[in-house]
Amino acid sequence: MARVTANGRGDAAPRAAVVELVSVYKAFVAGGTRQAKLALEDVSLSVPRGEFWSIIGPSGCGKSTILNLIAGLSAPTDGTVLYDGRVVRGVNTDVGYVTQDDNLLPWRTLQANVELALELRGVPAAQRAERSRELIGRVGLSGFERHYPAELSGGMRKRASIIRTLIYETPVILMDEPFGPLDAQTRLVLQDDLLRLWERSRRTILFVTHDLVEAIALSDRVVVMSAAPGRIKRVYDVGIPRPRDVFHIHGAPGFSLVYDRLWADISDEIAVSRRRRAGDAVEAPEAVES
Amino acid sequence: MEALAHREHVLERAVDEHRRRGRRDFWTLYLSRLALLLVFLLAWQVLSGVLLDPYFFSRPSLIWDQVVLLVQSGRFADNVLLTVEEAFFGYLLGAATATVAAAVLGLLPRAYAIVEPFLLAVYSIPSVAIGPLLIVWLGIGINSKVVLAAYFVFFVVFMNGVSGVRSVPRGWIDVARVMGAGRGQLVTKIILRGAAPHLMTGLRTSVPQAVIGAIVGEFISSQRGIGFLISDASARYNTAGVFAAISILSLLVLVMAILLNGLSRLGARRTG
Amino acid sequence: MAVVTLSRADRALQRAAEDAQRSRRSWAVSVWLGRLCLLVVLIGGWELAADQHLLDPTFTSKPSAIARAWWQLAASGSLWHHTQYTLTEFAVGFALGALLGVVAACLLTLSDLPYRVLEPYLLALYGIPKLALGPLIVLWFGVGLLPKIVLAAMMTFFLVYMNTVVGIRSTSGDMVNVMRVMGATRWDLYRRLVLPHALPYTLTALRLTIPIAIVGAILGEFLGATGGLGYLIYEQVTFLAVDKMMAAIATLAAIVLVFRLLLLPLERWVNRHDKAIGGNG
Ligand SMILES: Nc1ncnc2c1ncn2[C@@H]1O[C@H](COP(=O)(O)OP(=O)(O)O)[C@@H](O)[C@H]1O
Numbered sequence: 001m002a003r004v005t006a007n008g009r010g011d012a013a014p015r016a017a018v019v020e021l022v023s024v025y026k027a028f029v030a031g032g033t034r035q036a037k038l039a040l041e042d043v044s045l046s047v048p049r050g051e052f053w054s055i056i057g058p059s060g061c062g063k064s065t066i067l068n069l070i071a072g073l074s075a076p077t078d079g080t081v082l083y084d085g086r087v088v089r090g091v092n093t094d095v096g097y098v099t100q101d102d103n104l105l106p107w108r109t110l111q112a113n114v115e116l117a118l119e120l121r122g123v124p125a126a127q128r129a130e131r132s133r134e135l136i137g138r139v140g141l142s143g144f145e146r147h148y149p150a151e152l153s154g155g156m157r158k159r160a161s162i163i164r165t166l167i168y169e170t171p172v173i174l175m176d177e178p179f180g181p182l183d184a185q186t187r188l189v190l191q192d193d194l195l196r197l198w199e200r201s202r203r204t205i206l207f208v209t210h211d212l213v214e215a216i217a218l219s220d221r222v223v224v225m226s227a228a229p230g231r232i233k234r235v236y237d238v239g240i241p242r243p244r245d246v247f248h249i250h251g252a253p254g255f256s257l258v259y260d261r262l263w264a265d266i267s268d269e270i271a272v273s274r275r276r277r278a279g280d281a282v283e284a285p286e287a288v289e290s
Numbered sequence: 291m292e293a294l295a296h297r298e299h300v301l302e303r304a305v306d307e308h309r310r311r312g313r314r315d316f317w318t319l320y321l322s323r324l325a326l327l328l329v330f331l332l333a334w335q336v337l338s339g340v341l342l343d344p345y346f347f348s349r350p351s352l353i354w355d356q357v358v359l360l361v362q363s364g365r366f367a368d369n370v371l372l373t374v375e376e377a378f379f380g381y382l383l384g385a386a387t388a389t390v391a392a393a394v395l396g397l398l399p400r401a402y403a404i405v406e407p408f409l410l411a412v413y414s415i416p417s418v419a420i421g422p423l424l425i426v427w428l429g430i431g432i433n434s435k436v437v438l439a440a441y442f443v444f445f446v447v448f449m450n451g452v453s454g455v456r457s458v459p460r461g462w463i464d465v466a467r468v469m470g471a472g473r474g475q476l477v478t479k480i481i482l483r484g485a486a487p488h489l490m491t492g493l494r495t496s497v498p499q500a501v502i503g504a505i506v507g508e509f510i511s512s513q514r515g516i517g518f519l520i521s522d523a524s525a526r527y528n529t530a531g532v533f534a535a536i537s538i539l540s541l542l543v544l545v546m547a548i549l550l551n552g553l554s555r556l557g558a559r560r561t562g
Numbered sequence: 563m564a565v566v567t568l569s570r571a572d573r574a575l576q577r578a579a580e581d582a583q584r585s586r587r588s589w590a591v592s593v594w595l596g597r598l599c600l601l602v603v604l605i606g607g608w609e610l611a612a613d614q615h616l617l618d619p620t621f622t623s624k625p626s627a628i629a630r631a632w633w634q635l636a637a638s639g640s641l642w643h644h645t646q647y648t649l650t651e652f653a654v655g656f657a658l659g660a661l662l663g664v665v666a667a668c669l670l671t672l673s674d675l676p677y678r679v680l681e682p683y684l685l686a687l688y689g690i691p692k693l694a695l696g697p698l699i700v701l702w703f704g705v706g707l708l709p710k711i712v713l714a715a716m717m718t719f720f721l722v723y724m725n726t727v728v729g730i731r732s733t734s735g736d737m738v739n740v741m742r743v744m745g746a747t748r749w750d751l752y753r754r755l756v757l758p759h760a761l762p763y764t765l766t767a768l769r770l771t772i773p774i775a776i777v778g779a780i781l782g783e784f785l786g787a788t789g790g791l792g793y794l795i796y797e798q799v800t801f802l803a804v805d806k807m808m809a810a811i812a813t814l815a816a817i818v819l820v821f822r823l824l825l826l827p828l829e830r831w832v833n834r835h836d837k838a839i840g841g842n843g
């Protein structure tokens with residue numbers, strides 16, 4: 001298994017890993033067929049505290065599956081998932097999860113949505129309002145506190161769903177293609193927002209995306225996965241100095257070098273998965289988790 | 291080599307786990323269902339006379355006797371047939387008028403807007419309430435039951451039909467227009483055709499309504515029919531007879547539901 | 563150049579607005595005129611036909627006679643007397659059925675197995691025509707208020723239960739997962755996600771069950787009662803008093819209408835966040 005830089009500086013991690021996958025396998029059994037299919041094969045990953053990591057790979061290679069394992073929403077078929085040195089069993093409430101759909105509650109106002117996690121933790125209303133007001137202001141949504149999600153644009157809803165996760169200050173945040181369905185301009189602005197929010201607290205982020213430039217612009221490391229069954233192909237050290245300017249990331253020193261090497265890897269994978277899909281029958285959509 | 295072997299192992303484990311859970315679920319589910327039914331019937335049978343007043347609650351064995359008696363005496367066929375007949379003609383009457391009304395009013399938005407409050411007013415009349423009126427108008431024979439059944443059916447079909455006509459996308463009509471469809475073609479080929487799935491839903495879900503309408507009509511006044519069997523047994527405090535007649539009715543409705551499901555599955559392929 | 567374009571654009575906008583308003587107004591005028599005409603034709607035609615003996619007034623009565631009958635019933639206090647019966651039966655039965663329906667839906671969806679075990683039986687019970695149980699209910703509970711309440715509750719229960727279950731089970735699994743990761747307990751999930759999501763489904767069921775709960779109560783009154791609008795109607799069959807029957811039927815329709823209208827603002831308020839639903843009744 002080739003790694004450009006295995007875990008950054010060699011295999012013995014110098015900084016304590018907060019999220020660690022050790023030789024993880026995950027298999028799903030498709031609904032009627034009783035045929036098992038590997039989604040992840042021998043995935044090992046060790047994410048140090050405070051770093052921003054991206055995971056990219058062709059669709060269906062198991063990126064979301066990795067996040068679900070870390071969040072404890074499903075269990076590995078083999079291998080272990082560790083959080084802060086402990087095996088993850090059941091739902092892991094120490095991580096925040098930003099899903100691809102914004103998943104805001106339609107009957108709650110923007111502010112009530114942002115405060116949801118604090119409400120669940122029994123934080124008094126005054127304190128909740130104070131913290132939500134600050135975050136809402138920081139992403140430029142002031143004035144929309146009383147609006148319902150249906151009255152907000154896609155970009156605004158996305159911002160809301162991000163600060164809804166940031167507000168309760170989990171040490172680790174998982175983000176699954178959060179900017180997927182947005183238009184290019186809004187994406188850039190939101191990437192900038194996200195980087196700025198992150199710079200303030202430097203929490204650990206695992207960010208799934210299919211956008212190469214986005215991954216480079218945001219991350220310390222980029223994990224490239226190979227097509228099904230998902231395996232880790234390489235881990236890249238981005239090395240572009242911070243703070244970064246996402247709007248001009250193309251001009252940043254070292255950008256094209258990383259970009260070219262990443263692109264070479266990914267285009268291989270895309271070719272493989274496309275060839276495979278052309279040969280495959282249509283995959284069963286409703287499948288039962290093993 | 292070793293990696294490949296491990297992969298096989300993992301896959302096998304996933305399938306095993308899945309199979310084991312599937313089997314366990316299957317048995318717990320069906321055994322629990324069966325057990326529940328048996329416990330219920332048994333408890334009813336045993337407790338009747340101990341905890342339950344058999345005069346009010348009867349017991350399964352007595353109900354079965356009543357069913358057998360009904361069938362053997364020929365009263366079963368006689369009464370069931372009459373109710374089915376009432377429901378059948380009521381259904382035809384209600385469904386036909388409702389379909390025509392829905393098509394006409396669905397196609398004429400202004401006319402629909404005009405009659406809407408009147409429809410709402412009539413719709414607000416509790417269906418049962420007109421039963422006695424129908425007896426006065428049509429007598430205690432089959433006619434009053436047929437019309438009551440039709441009334442029970444009408445609104446279900448009508449509402450679905452209108453919403454079907456309304457649900458035909460504007461785009462279909464525009465496309466057909468551009469292709470040069472005439473008004474008649476537009477109505478038959480696009481609008482009514484597009485409304486068909488909704489209308490079918492109405493036609494299907496209103497079938498039990500026809501039976502209920504007939505039964506209610508028989509409750510109000512009659513000398514025959516399943517409704518009569520129920521109310522007659524009840525008037526004689528023959529609880530087992532009431533249960534027997536209700537069971538027969540439920541069976542009738544169940545059989546109709548199964549037939550309709552089969553039919554509509556066939557039809558669904560054609561009406562989309 | 564720029565000024566010219568602007569003013570032409572303005573004129574176009576203005577014309578579009580005027581056109582839209584004109585066509586809206588002409589639509590409203592024709593519809594209301596049509597309604598008025600229809601009303602006059604229906605009532606007037608009926609009255610006239612009865613006067614000219616085209617219709618037999620003993621059987622069809624006529625609007626003026628019905629109005630008179632309604633007024634006499636109202637003035638003598640007997641209309642209110644009977645309405646009270648029916649209203650009580652309906653209100654108590656409806657509330658009871660709705661409450662039980664929601665509670666049952668919550669309890670049964672708490673875990674999968676009980677739900678799937680009971681599902682076929684509940685469907686079977688749902689399939690039994692509830693009205694057909696009328697005589698049995700009367701046999702069990704006598705001729706007082708109780709059997710009517712039970713019938714009204716039964717009519718309400720199943721639809722509310724079914725719709726609430728559909729609502730609960732259509733909650734997005736993603737959203738559930740997001741909240742679980744946030745640390746939500748099962749109670750949190752029900753209170754803040756599942757029930758609010760199911761509420762519009764329940765309200766739809768409530769709107770649909772208002773008329774059929776009243777149907778339950780009235781059938782109960784037909785089968786044996788000492789009061790109630792259904793009893794009033796039934797009693798008139800022997801006297802062929804069609805005018806009184808019609809008066810009582812109209813009162814019933816008015817009651818149903820009022821309750822449906824009462825529920826409308828509630829539904830609108832619950833769905834206030836959703837522009838698409840907010841408008842329809
Ligand atoms: N709950 C599930 N049941 C069955 N198969 C699943 C399930 N979740 C994911 N998979 C399968 O696992 C593979 C990886 O899925 P996923 O992690 O969603 O991919 P990605 O997020 O990279 O697009 C896919 O082939 C998908 O079909």
Ligand SMILES: [Mg+2]
Pocket residue numbers: 063064176
């Ligand atoms: Mg995914």
